[in-house]
Amino acid sequence: MEITDFLASASQAYANDQILKSTGELGRDDFITLLVTQLKNQDPFEPVENTEFVSQLAQFSTLEQAQSTTENLELLAQYELQTFQLISLTEGSNLIGKDVTYYNPDLNTHTTGKVESLDVVDGTVTLRIGGYVVPLGYVVQVMESNQE
Helix, strand or coil: HHHHHHHHHHHHHHHHHHHHHHCCCCCCCHHHHHHHHHHHHHCCCCCHHHHHHHHHHHHHHHHHHHHHHHHHHHHHHHHHHHHHHHHHHHHHHHHCCCCCEEEEEECCCEEEEEEEEEEEECCCEEEEEEEEEHHHHHHEEEEEECCC
């Protein structure tokens, strides 16, 4: 290997190291850069084996599929959370004006009262019952309100 090839290889290795340090991970472009650098700097009398090259391409393909799967799972989790919140809002709004029995952790008992309104507090649907803020999940029984 000539000194110019060595310096080019060392320069590329340094650049790759900086990419790793700044992002903490290799991306698609980084992988391709490393692969091209490897091909440029290989010994022409002892080139990379075809099986090794195919193996690296397979690893790259697997990496891309894993990244795509991760992105899709993150989107699915966001949609699931939004759907859960929408269902909770719908269920909670159907309770306004009705008498419910709920668990009261302060008294360690069940308390009954009329649902006055609905709020979302820190992403949790809550009901206002007799001046108390009660998470929707604490409701254990729903009754039709007595007409007065």
